[in-house]
Amino acid sequence: MKREINFTLNGDPVSIEVRPNEKLLDVLRDHLGVKSPKHGCGRGECGACSVLLNGKSIRSCITLAVEVDGQEIVTLEGLEKNGLTDLQKSFLKHNAFQCGFCAPGFTISATELLNNNPHPDENEIREAISGNLCRCTGYKNIVGAILDVAKKK
């Protein structure tokens, strides 16, 4: 049985019918055209599908779409609505990513961190992104880019 849910997506109101077992990731990608959250594992293990739910990062691959009824969801598309963020600029400058598939997920986790703790040290950064897997980079430039933003703020 489909059910209508209403939520805010990147600042805009959304109303959509979903099946009770549908995952937020699939609703975002397949029905709402929001492609930045990626499907990496489908089991909550890699962080590629991360989005912000009321400002807290969650794994959209293991979140039921019905759970976000009445809530606020922000994806990478929402963060950059008014141009590149300082974090994105820093990622760019540091060549933070290689294949880039993990980039939206890291951006969500790092944004959450910097919102809660504008001046994290390196260990806090590593801790905050340890739920996001990256197979390409060895994390060095990702950490360096976030640290740069933390120092400048």
Place this chain on the structure above:
Amino acid sequence: MKKLKYVGKNAVRIDGLAKITGAAEYTDDIEFGPKLLFVGVLESPYAHALIKNIDTSEAEKVPGVRAVISGKDFPEKFGLYLKDNSIFPIDRVRYVGEQVAAVIATTQEIADNAVKLIKVDYEPLPVLQSPLDAIKPDAVLIHPDLGSYEVVPWLYPQPGTNIAHVRKIRKGNVDKAFKEADFVLEDWYHVPHVVHAPLETHISVSLFTLDGRLTMWNSTQSPHTQRNIIAHSLKIPHKDVRVIASFVGGGFGGKAGINMEVIGAVAAMKVPGHPVKVRWTRKQEFENTSQRQELYAHIKMGVKKDGTITALEHKLYWDVGASAEYGSNVVNATGFSATGPYRIPNVSIDSYAIYTNRPPCGAYRGFGYSEFHFGLESHIDRMAKMLKMDPVEFRKKNAISRKDKVAYGVEMNPTGIQECIDKVAEAIEWGKEDKSPDPNKIRAKGFASAWKAPAMPPNESSAAFIKFSEDGSINILVSGMELGQGFMTAMAKIAAEELSLPLEKIRVELPDTDRNPYEWQTVASHVTWSCGNAVRRAAIDARNQILETVSRAYHIDKSNLYLEDGQVKSYTDSEFKLPFENFVINGIEMPDGTYRGGPIMGKGMFMPEFSSAKVNPETGQGGHPNVHYTTGAGAVEIEIDKETGRIKVLKAAEAFDAGKAINPDLVKDQIVGGFVQGLGTALWEEVKFDKNGRILNPNFTDYKIPTALDVPPVMIPIIVEVPQPDGPFGARGIAEHTMIPVMPAVANAVENALGVRIKSVPLTPEKILNALKEKEEK
């Protein structure tokens, strides 16, 4: 040489903006509309069994199911080097997870549920999980028809056995040399299966239309090779097969050649007019793509008292899994190179590709070199200990140099290995002891050298087009793939240098086999070299066209003209400046109102015409199978917790001879990324199987890859540059190489810490605690 303006300078990667904004489109991000269908795959529950009957009737009745396909519909075989792989198996399954049938339906859920209604009768066969068992004369045959498979002329399958290929090298006289050696040491080493674990799983969308055209959107390193294999196996003209490659979310060799994409291709042929999506789950990614081969290696080495290595006998028993269509070439390539980067006068190598009932194995970053270097570089350290010689000194003494002959008799290319070893030793402060303040922790350092050549057919090739636009900007069309390694940026810089065109004016396009010219594959760390040469030639071609046009219109001799910052200038007339945008499309207007010129379009191609795979099968001598070697070294400082057995890498350093680093920052990023991927295989990663051949850890909880908390706080990447004469601006590849020293460097550090040699990876806490116990008992 002219001063370089772009090559060798750092720049932000040209695909960076697309990736940090989410604008980079991966295959699963493409919209295919309401006609899109989905594929569910029935996987074999047995590692080895005869298929007696497949009944798909119940699945076909499910509403929403459009078709069910299996081996009776598509009996074709396929393969890159040895055609031993099945689109769907006909008479037998050979590994757990092998695709037996597929359902095409309107949703993924319907497809997956209908799969459960397919009934298959199996008759189980004995399961072979070790190459050492499978090579025994009485072992059950995994490919009884091995003798009938199509194969390239330089691989030698042995029908009637489970040996898909054997590469032999014979040089000098090892028996005599062992007799005359002062020290001889022999031992076994083991490296288990690991997986690539790209963050993006395999995905393929195919559309077959009734005009006979098959279009595929694949996450791939090999668009043209996929087109070739599909066209050849399914007997469709090449011109009618189109492979479009989006950005790839990690390859590491796992998306080289072809595997699950064949299912998408045949599924699409069953439902013309409908795009059909096959997307692997993480579990399928573990079970049914390709893994890194397992290796049992036996090494016997002889040295003289003065530290000269005189003899090496290296026997490599590779588990290539149920198919050797690609992995046979890993076995071949390592057979040629299993001396490592050393000058050894007497060599005997036997490298066996052995079938087992494990998933097919194939290309994996390092192409077998990581695996054999684990044993070889462990052995090198042990020989140095026997000689009471410093292991770094021992490596330097025996390191191969220019004009030494490699094992198959060809002269070594220019190499900076001595400099790599020195710089790594300096960076890691080799010889300087470092004690942990915590008495429960022991610190030590470990060292390893490495080399690797691209493994390619002798006639691999690359091609490039450069198209100018009205504003003087260019699009570079190539079919090399940006996998994250920085390919696009390297190609842009090579063109920028030859055309003196700023990087902002350059785009490099992702492959589309209809539009972009040929590239063999993006593998072997060879595209900077091979495709880079093609792009350079295309840029030179475009430059010549520009000079020709300007010379004709202005009557200035071509030799007096040159390009600078997107303009044509003259050596003889400092006033003369003609911006590209004034003429590269619309030509140059003459006084009489006519025009000269027209669209500038450069083309270039490259094939290493000196390469030859024709060698004596008994000795490996007589050809030129490898184009060149890239050399390097790596070292780690580790800290072992005696209570938990955990190893922490405190510091790592690696140096590689890139010939010429086109973009030094991106080369360093490859070193760091490759080191960490290597660290995963040194400390944690191993695919575990139960006794029936089922994978026990097909997910990221049970198969741990490094996180941001697991990497060394200090990683020092070092670039050495001894130019490769036939490389673009002297460049050669380094991306895969960066993984190779890690496993042995860590194992060598463990021995230096504990006095115990561990001869298998990963170096788990359990193995370390056992080693500590062994030490106490001593």
